[in-house]
Amino acid sequence: MDSAVGRCREIRLRAYPDGMIQPSDLTIIETALPEAGPNDLVVRNRWFRISISTRLMANPDAQAVEGIPFPALRPGDRLADGAIGEVMACPPGSGFEIGTFVSHPLGWRDYAVVDAGSCVALGRGPIEPAAYLGHxxxxxxxxxxxxxxxxxxxxxxxxxxxxxxxxxxxxxxxxxxxxxxxxxxxxxxxxxxxxxxxxxxxxxxxxxxxxxxxxxxxxxxxxxxxxxxxxxxxxxxxxxxxxxxxxxxxxxxxxxxxxxxxxxxxxxxxxxxxxxxxxxxxxxxxxxxxSAEAFPEWIAWQREARLHFACSTVAGLENAPGALHDACEGRLRGLVMVEV
Ligand SMILES: NC(=O)c1ccc[n+]([C@@H]2O[C@H](COP(=O)([O-])OP(=O)(O)OC[C@H]3O[C@@H](n4cnc5c(N)ncnc54)[C@H](OP(=O)(O)O)[C@@H]3O)[C@@H](O)[C@H]2O)c1
The missing domain is CATH 3.40.50.720 (NAD(P)-binding Rossmann-like Domain)
Incomplete structure (x- = not known):
């Protein structure tokens, strides 16, 4: 969001893919940031995850499936996926603070207006984004x-x-x-x-x-x-x-x-x-x-486990459609993440 004009950039499905999803099936739109409601945070995204399941959900015959946390997409819909961003505005008494990091489900855009109930506070950092967004x-x-x-x-x-x-x-x-x-x-x-x-x-x-x-x-x-x-x-x-x-x-x-x-x-x-x-x-x-309740246990365990977080990190929202295509083609390794 440019704070003066309240605008943001987001990626939408332009057309149903024919076979493999192509970057041209997606489009980047500059638009007005939705107005924040009384329970919403305004977040500047720093990283978001790219999941190959997006290809499945962009299919014309995609349906909501229990266990797949992505809704079916229609041309014109905004894409979404796990993201980490910095809080720019939050309701008083929400328990969140401006300048801290949160994880939330609205990636594929540079700024997000997110219900506080979908956000998890991650503090002021530094943070390992792959520990939260990765698999x-x-x-x-x-x-x-x-x-x-x-x-x-x-x-x-x-x-x-x-x-x-x-x-x-x-x-x-x-x-x-x-x-x-x-x-x-x-x-x-x-x-x-x-x-x-x-x-x-x-x-x-x-x-x-x-x-x-x-x-x-x-x-x-x-x-x-x-x-x-x-x-x-x-x-x-x-x-x-x-x-x-x-x-x-x-x-x-x-x-x-x-x-x-x-x-x-x-x-x-x-x-x-x-x-x-x-x-x-x-x-x-x-x-x-x-096993959603075990997530905090994972965060504590991985700190001690000295894991190698294998990531393919792509810089820039505009490069996210290409990263999805490359991930589905098997050209990338580990977690595919966009640094916004
Ligand atoms: N159950 C859960 O809790 C859960 C959570 C998240 C995701 N998932 C599911 O788990 C699966 C793996 O997810 P992920 O994000 O880790 O994906 P992923 O393994 O990173 O998927 C991409 C990789 O798949 C391989 N691949 C490409 N085409 C293939 C083909 N035709 N047959 C076999 N492998 C192919 C390629 O790796 P190589 O080039 O190395 O072969 C490619 O790099 C997906 O089906 C996803 O929906 C499950």
Missing amino acids: GWTAYAALTRGIRIRRGDTVFVSSGAGAIGSMAGQIARRLGASRVIGSTSTPDKADWMTAELGYDAAILRNRGSIADQLKAAAPDGVDVFVDMVGGEQLAAAAEAAREGARFVLLGALTAELNVAGASIVAPVQLDSFQLILKDVTLRGYSADRD
Whole structure:
């Protein structure tokens, strides 16, 4: 907001994507900042998260889905996602202070008018934005509440270089895993995962059988599978499951990032007999839906855990549409964040 004129810039869906979402499907608009109501904060955004789920919600047939915290978008709608900003104005007695940071759900714009009830106070800083906006939280909740990890477990993380995956491998290790394997698409990313993220091995999708690569990387089988992908990777993990294996299913990128069009239908063929014989648990899980109360525990835990917050940070609101496209194309690593 230019305080003199009360204007702001925001990004809206211009047109439904045809296949992969393109930067030209989005548009940046300069507009009047909405008037703040009696319970609203005016926030200058500093960072916001880019989520690949935005592609799914920009589909013409997108529907509200429980567990997906994004509403379906229509052309002309403003985009939104987790953000951190500085309070410029707040109602007296609201408990917030001008000049402090808050997290809130209205990213994809430079200034936001946000209901105080949707804001969480983060103090004056300095802050690690990725700890609040990133998916270390999701991975931590999945590995402490979705399933329980045990000392000595062999863990497989699909999309191990992604926003959730780049944290899940590290967190699994801190929680006692003895061997951690992740999947990705390119040798470059695989090298980065073993060098920077602490994976013992990385396997490559679209470069030969996942089942064979997983067998080679985990010859004694897999105890825990953190799944962001579904499809062939879920089937391979089921084949490699050890007695008592625990699978936590967080996402289905095979459907969400399907080249032909985003979808919420992610079929997979599993050998159910083997699941029964090996006493395998499969749990579908959403961190925000199932364990929101554990977020403060994550914030305290990550301070001690010395994690590497893997981020692709893009500068400037105007570059956010390109960042969404690149994230969906698999060109970026870790959390994708815009510094406004
Ligand atoms: N349950 C929950 O609490 C929760 C919370 C947030 C998000 N989610 C869901 O979890 C999943 C992962 O989210 P994220 O934000 O961490 O995404 P992400 O893993 O960062 O997704 C982007 C990555 O997906 C990989 N990819 C691209 N196309 C693919 C394809 N056709 N098949 C398989 N992988 C492909 C690429 O990585 P590579 O190049 O390395 O393969 C790309 O960099 C999503 O489905 C998301 O909706 C769940």
